[in-house]
Amino acid sequence: MLELGSVALGLYLAGWLAQRLGLASIVGYIALGLAFGPGSPVPIYTPSETIHLFGELGLLMLLFFMGLEFSPARFTEGGRAIVVAGTIDLANFAVGFAAGMLLGYGWLAGLFLGGITYISSSGVIAKLLTEKRLLAYPEAERTLGVLVYEDLAMIAILGGLGLLTAGGGWQDFLGVAVALVAFGALLRWGRRPLERLLSREGETFVLLAIALIALGAMGAHQLGFPEAVAAFLLGMMLAESRHKERLEETLVPWRDVAAAVFFLDFALSVDLGAALTVAPIALVLALVTALVNLGSGYLAGRVTELSHRASIGHGLMLIPRGEFSLVIVGLAASVSVLPEGVRTALTGITSVYVLTLVVAGSFVFVAYDRINERLAYWLLSPAARRRLREREQQLARVHLDA
Amino acid sequence: MNRTPSATPQVKESTLPGVGKKYVMSLEEGGHVAVIVKPDGERQLYHFLQDQDRPRDVLTLAGTEAQQVAQLLGPTLVAPPDHEDLQIALGQLDLEWIELDADSPMTGMTLLESDLRKRTGASVIAVLRAGEAIPNPPVEQRFEAGDTLVIIGTPAQCDAARARIEGDGA
Numbered sequence: 001m002l003e004l005g006s007v008a009l010g011l012y013l014a015g016w017l018a019q020r021l022g023l024a025s026i027v028g029y030i031a032l033g034l035a036f037g038p039g040s041p042v043p044i045y046t047p048s049e050t051i052h053l054f055g056e057l058g059l060l061m062l063l064f065f066m067g068l069e070f071s072p073a074r075f076t077e078g079g080r081a082i083v084v085a086g087t088i089d090l091a092n093f094a095v096g097f098a099a100g101m102l103l104g105y106g107w108l109a110g111l112f113l114g115g116i117t118y119i120s121s122s123g124v125i126a127k128l129l130t131e132k133r134l135l136a137y138p139e140a141e142r143t144l145g146v147l148v149y150e151d152l153a154m155i156a157i158l159g160g161l162g163l164l165t166a167g168g169g170w171q172d173f174l175g176v177a178v179a180l181v182a183f184g185a186l187l188r189w190g191r192r193p194l195e196r197l198l199s200r201e202g203e204t205f206v207l208l209a210i211a212l213i214a215l216g217a218m219g220a221h222q223l224g225f226p227e228a229v230a231a232f233l234l235g236m237m238l239a240e241s242r243h244k245e246r247l248e249e250t251l252v253p254w255r256d257v258a259a260a261v262f263f264l265d266f267a268l269s270v271d272l273g274a275a276l277t278v279a280p281i282a283l284v285l286a287l288v289t290a291l292v293n294l295g296s297g298y299l300a301g302r303v304t305e306l307s308h309r310a311s312i313g314h315g316l317m318l319i320p321r322g323e324f325s326l327v328i329v330g331l332a333a334s335v336s337v338l339p340e341g342v343r344t345a346l347t348g349i350t351s352v353y354v355l356t357l358v359v360a361g362s363f364v365f366v367a368y369d370r371i372n373e374r375l376a377y378w379l380l381s382p383a384a385r386r387r388l389r390e391r392e393q394q395l396a397r398v399h400l401d402a
Numbered sequence: 403m404n405r406t407p408s409a410t411p412q413v414k415e416s417t418l419p420g421v422g423k424k425y426v427m428s429l430e431e432g433g434h435v436a437v438i439v440k441p442d443g444e445r446q447l448y449h450f451l452q453d454q455d456r457p458r459d460v461l462t463l464a465g466t467e468a469q470q471v472a473q474l475l476g477p478t479l480v481a482p483p484d485h486e487d488l489q490i491a492l493g494q495l496d497l498e499w500i501e502l503d504a505d506s507p508m509t510g511m512t513l514l515e516s517d518l519r520k521r522t523g524a525s526v527i528a529v530l531r532a533g534e535a536i537p538n539p540p541v542e543q544r545f546e547a548g549d550t551l552v553i554i555g556t557p558a559q560c561d562a563a564r565a566r567i568e569g570d571g572a
Contacts, residue, residue: 069420126420133460136426136436136448141418148419248441310455369456 003050010036010045011260022366024124026322027358029260030351033267040272047268051261057214058262059330060231061255062323064213066122066151067235068247085142085300086149089318093118093157095292099285105342108164112332115157116350117289121322122147124358128365129317139306139314146300146318154324155232158331162226165335179225183233191237198243206250228327259323266326267351269333275348282352289357293318298379309376316372320361321354433458443468473497474527496560497552499530500567504547507569514541516566524555524563 010032018028036044045051096117100110125147134140163176186194200208213231220230238244297315301307306314329350333343364371380388414426422440429435432452439445443465448457463471502509508516519525529536529543530550536543545551553563 122420130421130440130446133446133448133462135418135421135438135446136424136450136457136460138455141416141424144419144421245441307455 003048006044007051007261007264011264015260023362024121024127024320024322024358025260026121026124026263027355029263030267030355033264034270034272034275034351037268037270037272039270045264045268047265051265051268054258055262055265057210058255058258058260058265059228059327060213060217061251061258062262062327063228063231064235065248065251065255067232067237068239068244070148070151070232070236070239081142081304082145082149085304085314086146086153088296088300088303089146089150090118090153091296092289092292095285095289099281099288103281103345105345106338108335109332109338109342109346111157111161111164112328112338112346113349115154115161115328116325116346116353117285117321118157119150119154119321119324119328120147120293120318121320121324121358121361122151124320124322124361125317128320128362132365132368134317134365134368137310137313139301139310139317142301142304142306142310142314143317146314154328155229158226158232158328159229161328161331162229165337175222175224179220179223179230182223183230187237191241194237195241195243198238198241205246206254209247209251210254226331228331262330263323263326266330266347270347270351271344274344275351278345278348279352282349283356285349286353286356286360289321289353290319290360294375308380309372312375312379313368313372316364316368316375319357319364321357325350325354494556495554496557497554498560498564500551500553500564502545502547502549502551502567503569505569506547506567508545508567509547511545512541513539513543513545516545518553518563518566522555522562522566523559524553526551527554528552 011029014028014032015025016028018025018031033045034040036042038046093114095114096112097110097114099117100113101107105113125143129135129140129144198205198208213234216234217227217230221227238247294312294315297318298311301311301314329346332338332346335343338346377385377388411427411429416424416426418424418438422438425437425439427435427437433450433454436448436450436457437445438448445463445465445468447461447463449459450456451458508518513526526539527537528551529539529545530552531546531548551567553560555563
């Protein structure tokens, strides 16, 4: 009970402080775990069964909601532009993969690191776009579309990584095949009964939904199927049901609380000494990600008919990394095929990396118009810059004449 | 400036994944308006000038504010109802249409002279006259027989105003 209370109080204070500083609450939760975790001079929190359990639930719920919000219709609405822009955006996967190879972690760790640098934070970006009132900008709509593409790609990455690390015997493949068939069957015949099952009120509805997520994911896990992907598929199955709104209303607070514990659980698993050693790597990786994101975003914008300025904005908006990078590193931490040292390094790098890019990414949004304008001017060709200056002088002259 | 739009303007709808819906409408005077509708009821209103992709102004409206603005912009004020007594409940408030007879004590008075708000608490937000609407009438607005007053207030205030306008109270 003491532990529960201190975790809740700590998370509350950390989230409150982060919000006061104008940052996403995830920054506060990670910082809390790092500052008062086992490796710190003030070790208030230690990793425990309880925290881990809640954290796992948080991870599953994040993915469940990702599936619930995902709808193929939204994907096709954006059409070709989203597909093209999303494909160019895959360049950010190469950043992490190359880094993993350069650091000598091996190709498997490289794939994990690629996923970590690839996936932007939909949660942080959607919130900042709303708060800073940028939603009607042309590049904002494009950005939100690309985030849907990223979600889909991430599920493929998680599934692929899950299969690659499962061990690889024929029994494993049989298990996965069984799980896939089960999901197919559920999708085909299970929707109606599932809807009827969920026609409950009050706390029984919440309990049933949590049971469904936990048992569905665990059942898949038993068959060697990645539980994160299972949670996503469950969410997707309910995306078209009439319970969607009710699930959002009643379960979002649960998700947010459990996700906060998940972030704390992750931070507690970070070896602080190791994190400090790899911090320079993480900072370089963050810088390279930001630059590549800017470049790929610009290219994607230009080939899909966004203006020069909006294309730069598209790259800027995609910079924040967050919850899903942690989901991927969480999966990496539980993979026994990876050497212990590599796992520790990956967690350390990701903690510093995510913190850096959430903070830097949020800062970009705070001064969005100014930064966007400046960059757009700097990145003009000299000739275009001269033309712009001439036009401004002309305008000024007209102004004086009048 | 041309003030009579020829046809109903087209509204383009699109989904902003994870945020809500976006509606865009071009304006006769150039530029366009974008309305973002979030599931929690909040609305964001963006005004873009012609050929601009950065808004000139942005408004954030909470759910209740958006409802109120919608009422003010709504067709109810502009297109007068056929019958004299129409009543719309807006949560705590009523919106009422009351016709002025020749023998109403308020006929011939200005809004200021009628002292309606001070006496009853209800406000006149529009006067409908001969198929035309005078929104937000000035205090020197003189009432004529046949006018329809659009008033807003709590149900009690509206009842008092009705009594005063129809002359039963005086």
